Amino acid sequence: xxxxxxxxxxxxxxxxxxxxxxxxxxxxxxxxxxxxxxxxxxxxxxxxxxxxxxxxxxxxxxxxxxxxxxxxxxxxxxxxxxxxxxxxxxxxxxxxxxxxxxxxxxxxxxxxxxxxxxxxxxxxxxxxxxxxxxxxxxxxxxxxxxxxxxxxxxxxxxxxxxxxxxxxxxxxxxxxxxxxxxxxxxxxxxxxxxxxxxxxxxxxxxxxxxxxxxxxxxxxxxxxxxxxxxxxxxxxxxxxxxxxxxxxxxxxxxxxxxxxxxxxxxxxxxxxxxxxxxxxxxxxxxxxxxxxxxxxxxxxxxxxxxxxxxxx
Numbered sequence: 049x050x051x052x053x054x055x056x057x058x059x060x061x062x063x064x065x066x067x068x069x070x071x072x073x074x075x076x077x078x079x080x081x082x083x084x085x086x087x088x089x090x091x092x093x094x095x096x097x098x099x100x101x102x103x104x105x106x107x108x109x110x111x112x113x114x115x116x117x118x119x120x121x122x123x124x125x126x127x128x129x130x131x132x133x134x135x136x137x138x139x140x141x142x143x144x145x146x147x148x149x150x151x152x153x154x155x156x157x158x159x160x161x162x163x164x165x166x167x168x169x170x171x172x173x174x175x176x177x178x179x180x181x182x183x184x185x186x187x188x189x190x191x192x193x194x195x196x197x198x199x200x201x202x203x204x205x206x207x208x209x210x211x212x213x214x215x216x217x218x219x220x221x222x223x224x225x226x227x228x229x230x231x232x233x234x235x236x237x238x239x240x241x242x243x244x245x246x247x248x249x250x251x252x253x254x255x256x257x258x259x260x261x262x263x264x265x266x267x268x269x270x271x272x273x274x275x276x277x278x279x280x281x282x283x284x285x286x287x288x289x290x291x292x293x294x295x296x297x298x299x300x301x302x303x304x305x306x307x308x309x310x311x312x313x314x315x316x317x318x319x320x321x322x323x324x325x326x327x328x329x330x331x332x333x334x335x336x337x338x339x340x341x342x343x344x345x346x347x348x349x350x351x352x353x354x355x356x357x358x359x360x
């Protein structure tokens with residue numbers, strides 16, 4: 049099982065701390081087993097979390113042997129990093145541990161020197177401060193997260209969720225990541241740099257809702273040449289009423305939903321088969337390879353070939 053250690057520094061931002069704990073602890077593999085074991089670690093047992101205090105069950109020794117370490121943001125990002133914390137992070141990096149920061153957690157990570165010469169991001173309000181404090185870092189304030197391989201950084205608050213889902217995708221593939229996204233009720237689409245890589249599942253449709261049987265039918269007929277009129281006819285309603293129901297229950301239009309479902313299926317096929325890009329485009333319902341490539345890149349930010357190289 050993959051172990052994730054979440055480092056709780058003094059004045060930790062509760063949202064940043066809770067996000068990786070919740071996302072990783074609720075991630076399930078296809079056979080139902082948990083995908084991750086969580087450790088909350090701190091230098092001292094009692095941690096000041098601003099409006100409340102918390103007790104960390106693990107000390108810094110909990111960082112040892114972890115597969116991933118998460119550094120949440122703090123209310124005082126430029127506070128000096130304790131020597132013991134710095135040593136523990138450097139030792140983990142030396143062992144090949146993946147280390148990721150959430151929001152202003154980029155600052156303590158930067159204080160170790162691990163980001164020198166790398167591209168990184170943080171909350172947009174702190175980007176200028178990060179660049180001024182650590183001139184050896186290439187600060188990019190316009191993306192949701194940056195993946196440098198073993199070192200990752202994310203922008204403010206909710207972008208930490210994007211980053212967690214991205215890591216789940218790298219660890220276990222698209223199906224597990226999509227399930228985690230559904231549990232987190234993620235937005236349909238997040239724009240901004242590499243955050244386009246992640247698959248965001250549709251907002252869950254309540255069981256028994258008007259759309260539930262229609263969405264199941266659409267999922268089973270992705271390869272068909274469907275028009276808005278075809279979908280409305282299947283639903284037994286007018287196109288106007290259909291669009292209204294979709295916006296209310298999925299936050300999308302019927303054709304947008306269909307396109308994204310096709311792209312999600314294409315991502316799965318790119319990861320799990322050796323089928324050609326042209327064949328996959330046809331399998332998921334695109335009329336031409338050009339239309340498939342254009343839609344795929346618009347949705348994910350990369351070409352089908354680049355996606356396969358990154359995630360197969």
